[in-house]
Amino acid sequence: MTAVSFIDWASLVALVLLTLALLVSVVRIIIGPTLGDRVLALDLMTVVAMGFIGAIAVRTGLTLYLDIAIALALLGFLATIAFARYILRRAGRDAQ
Amino acid sequence: MIADLALYLGGVLLVAGAAFSLLAAIGVVRLPDLYTRLHAASKAGAVGGGLVLLAVALVSQDAAVSIRAVIGVLFLIMTTPVSAHLLARAAYIAGYPFWSNTVQNDLEVEPNKIPPHQ
Amino acid sequence: MSAAFLILLMAFIWAAITGNFSGLNLVFGGLVGGVAVMILRASLRQRGELARLRHIAALTGLFLYELMASAIRVALVVMRPDITAGLRPAVVAVPLSVKSDAEIALLANLITLTPGTLSVDVSEDRSLLYVHALTLASPEALIAEIAGGFEARVREVFQ
CATH class of the missing domain: 1.10.287 (Helix Hairpins)
Incomplete structure (x- = not known):
């Protein structure tokens, strides 16, 4: 097998695995049961989506996708921080 | 020859990263409480995403792209524990329950804390 | 030079x-x-930057190794058919010997990404770090592992 066709197969396998990972994390978003669990699953989903974009970058050879992947990682991090602060604030409000 | 080797290694890292991502997702569904789920998401998730970015760095064979991918990995390694820690702390202060089989809980010894930053 | x-x-x-x-x-x-x-x-x-660089390199090396080990360990736990049998989750209060904010932050991040541990909170007087363990062997072993491993290295880097 040549290196190029190996990369072709590897990226296809990776895309299948990452698709499964996305689907499985959606299960946790649906069943919850708490807000924290859903935020956690969403955070994992952005990391998996970042991996997905990376795999597409490898498959197509368009390295511009890499910048999108890094931007997505940044977005996921900020979203999780905002959600964590929201959970804290809501807990503080309920306590009062 | 070296270039081919980088391609093969990149392909292996790509599949390994995707497998770790899938295992992280399975862990998030199967583990019993939020705190144990955070273990799966923060460790396996960060390694999965990082390995895929490293694969991009190897396959691209372009120094500019590789440096950006490595910076992306560093960013991921730096931010994942921060978000996991924040989520764990918020969940604990908001009173999310621990799994009933938790063997030791030193946090319960402390009196209830009032969340700061209000 | x-x-x-x-x-x-x-x-x-x-x-x-x-x-x-x-x-x-x-x-x-x-x-x-x-x-x-x-x-x-x-x-x-002002500081011995070369010695410092060496300490940082040692810490990075240890960290990358532990990160891979922790991901593999979590993967093994997740793949067990009877998942709850392999779990012994616990929250352990680990006494801190490092004091500054930067040291505690670095240590907490390192702990989160190493095998089976996740830092949850720091006590208000900064003397205790609450660590959530996925598979606890004994609290004493966990405390000794953190004090002898990352905490010592973090202190070296910041001296």
Whole structure:
């Protein structure tokens, strides 16, 4: 097998695995049961989506996708921080 | 020859990263409480995403792209524990329950804390 | 000696980021690096930066190894058919010997990414770090592992 066709197969396998990972994390978003669990699953989903974009970058050879992947990682991090602060604030409000 | 080797290694890292991502997702569904789920998401998730970015760095064979991918990995390694820690702390202060089989809980010894930053 | 080394290193990083290893670009990177080293000279001189760099490298090496080990361990736990049998989750209060904010933050992040541990909170007087363990053997072993491993290395880096 040549290196190029190996990369072709590897990226296809990776895309299948990452698709499964996305689907499985959606299960946790649906069943919850708490807000924290859903935020956690969403955070994992952005990391998996970042991996997905990376795999597409490898498959197509368009390295511009890499910048999108890094931007997505940044977005996921900020979203999780905002959600964590929201959970804290809501807990503080309920306590009062 | 070296270039081919980088391609093969990149392909292996790509599949390994995707497998770790899938295992992280399975862990998030199967583990019993939020705190144990955070273990799966923060460790396996960060390694999965990082390995895929490293694969991009190897396959691209372009120094500019590789440096950006490595910076992306560093960013991921730096931010994942921060978000996991924040989520764990918020969940604990908001009173999310621990799994009933938790063997030791030193946090319960402390009196209830009032969340700061209000 | 170390200033020349830093300038050379920066020239290479510059060439790598701009994706152009031509002589002119390397010289330009070296010039930019030289200006940066001149500006930062005072703060570089004050500490034994080479010894510090070595400590940082040792910490990074240990960390990358532990990160891979922790991902594999979590993967093994997740793949068990009877998942709850392999779990012994616990929250352990680990006494801290490092005091500054930067040290505690670095230590907490390192702990989160190492096998079976996740930092949850710091007590208000900063003497205790609450660590959530996925598969606890014994609290004493966990405390000894953190104190002897990362905490000692973090102290070395910040001295």
